[in-house]
Amino acid sequence: MKADTPKRKIFSDAVDLLVGDPPAGVAAGGGVEMLDINGIRPFHGHPFPLYEGERLDDMVESIKEHGILNPVIVRKMHYGYEMLSGHNSQNAGKLAGLTQIPAIVKENLSDADAYVYVIETNLMQRSFTDLSISEKAAVQLSYLPEQAQKLALEASEKSGVVINKDIAAKVRKAPMTEKAILEAIAGKQPEVDPVLGVVEEKPAPKPIKLSAGIREKYFQDTDPKQVEAIIDKALAAWFKKKR
Template sequence: MSERKLMSLDDMFGDISSEKETNSGIAEIEIEKLVPFSNHPFKLYEGERLNDMVESIKEFGVIVPIVIRPIGTSYQILSGHNRVNAAKLAGILKVPAVIKEGLTEDEATLIVTETNLIQRSFADLRYSERTAAISQRYKAMKQQGKRNDLLDEIEKLANPYNIKDEATLCQVETKLRTDEKLAQSYNLSRNMIARYVRLGELDSDLMNRLDADEIAFMTAVTISFIKKEEQQIINEILNSNNFKLDMKKAEVLRDYSEKGKLNEETAYSILSGELNKKTKSNKPTAIKLKPKLISKYFAPEVKQPEIEDIIDKALKLYFETQGKEVLDE
């Protein structure tokens, strides 16, 4: 079966600048019929920002329509999770919505990520939110080739008054390769874009640890190269023990994984630090005599075996006069 292409701009949104489409495409939907997007990667507003939105909705209502798609007898929110949450708190029963049907999962996810980024500063997002946004945009741009019309239309839909924060997404050139376009959009290096795309392979529980600053960014990137089932083993060990996962341990874990040697036992040994712990040797520390000391008692022509024999006899005599036992070899 051939892979389904992303829908065109007209199929997906129509001409939203058209008065006819605006009038016919917006409906009043009861809030109780709305459900959040599955695994919504963005954290809802809290504190002052949420309070301000609630007060604004109490005074003016929901001005910008949310974007939804039909799911059974309900509607799934694609854009507007914060508006819906604030409307509930404000006691609003219905919100204006643009209903979109026939979307692929990729198209639906792209709307979720892009509309959120247009409203927020990238620097304010959690690592999981940044990863979701960049990974989805990267995937969409790879599928679309040189087309940017879908992304442009999402921006218009989410920001109809063309009010744009300097920290949000910028328009990209079509002649650049995909990672270069993303680097321009987010003001990140190509290497950093690649790392965020890679973090899309990180286990969700370990991603939560990254968001909570329990794991460093580059440590998480290294762990993302490990098989998902092995990542889950790592997380379970971290849950049960007070171990720290740092870059050094992450590199060893990845190495064991690539060699097919990573299991619960080896993972525990690595995370606990026992694997590379040096065992104490019973051998005495080697001593090297300074040439000045040797020349003080021995002529240059005296060979090393003879010197060692004399030193041995001298030490035996010393220990005997001190009443100390001489250890056997």
Template sequence: MKVNNRKKIFGDAVDLLMGDMEELKVPRGVEMLNISEIQPFHDHPFHLYEGERLDDMVSSVKTHGILNPVIVLKITEGYEMLSGHNRMQAAQLAGLKQIPAIVKKDLSEEEAYVYVIETNLMQRSFSDLAISEKAAVLKARYEKGSCQGKRNDILNEISKLEGKSVKVTSGQADQKLTTRDIIGKEYELSGSSVGRLLKYNDLIKPFKDMLDASVL
């Protein structure tokens, strides 16, 4: 009986996310959006999944649908992806036309970057990122980081959405530390390492690709 119940719940979830809306309703705060209306974040710094990892995700989407909604920003024409680039790519390859999404409005550039950066860091640790990705994360934190209080609010929100714990900071830093030292402390790097990665971020893409491939 329990197995049958699980199968029914599973089937209901798939029907919902695949667009069967006759009997089921989209969870509150979630909208079904046409994938064609969503564009990638304008300065997305992370590599999309490839190979076996992408194939596994596509297979999962075909079987279960998209179980966690993406997060998008409403723009003048359509939407811009904040969190869920890989899910959207897998959904497209799986043949889905719509995807469940949480829509954000009127975010500042800094707030949008918090969603982009921190949701990716919830999926992978900073140490697992490619060099160019680490450089982009630090650049965003160095130049585009919103006030700490607002950042912590966003971190708490996305941690609940992802079902994961997140470390928030007080925003009170040692006045003797430079901005690079403060950011480095957050990611367990020295100030000089942060400075070096910030310079890497200014390289043109072919050189960044070479760094990621450990050619340089």
């Protein structure tokens, strides 16, 4: 349960922002800064598309009339700021002619915690069924530890396999090791011998099935192991005679 505590706190913060009740410590301007609206970079690999069409137009008109009511959430980076929650507010604000945007600045935030802000705030605004398959895969991967997320992305790039919703579900069930995550994404990998290189595994031979007529004629009520032994002896004698 302790491992879930930071994520639940982030979820609580996100809910407060969406319903218009800022998290503790940011009321009356505390913790909210006015930032250059063009000085915030989108979250790296942001998995959600920006609003378009009527939904975007309505948001722009609302901002022109009322401004941005809820602050966006950003994290401080060495180059400036990265957007966690508020990509659409930033985009609509630019179209509305704003030069600054109210923001809650998070510092010393890990990639894993940052990703939780991105995913959970978006899921609260969109129906899960409305998300595209890549987006649903991103949701699945967001529940993994940070290191496992990095291994999954590296395995996807290495193998050339795009992680869809089903593959992401397999990754979540796999042991959190590089080999297991790679196999969950790209399938079982061939053995690599330090001298011979890649050693391709031979496909397992398909079992030979006896017809119902042969079984009834020769092996009725015979144990399967005895059937195998009889056939082995018969074939050995036949090949010996043939030579």
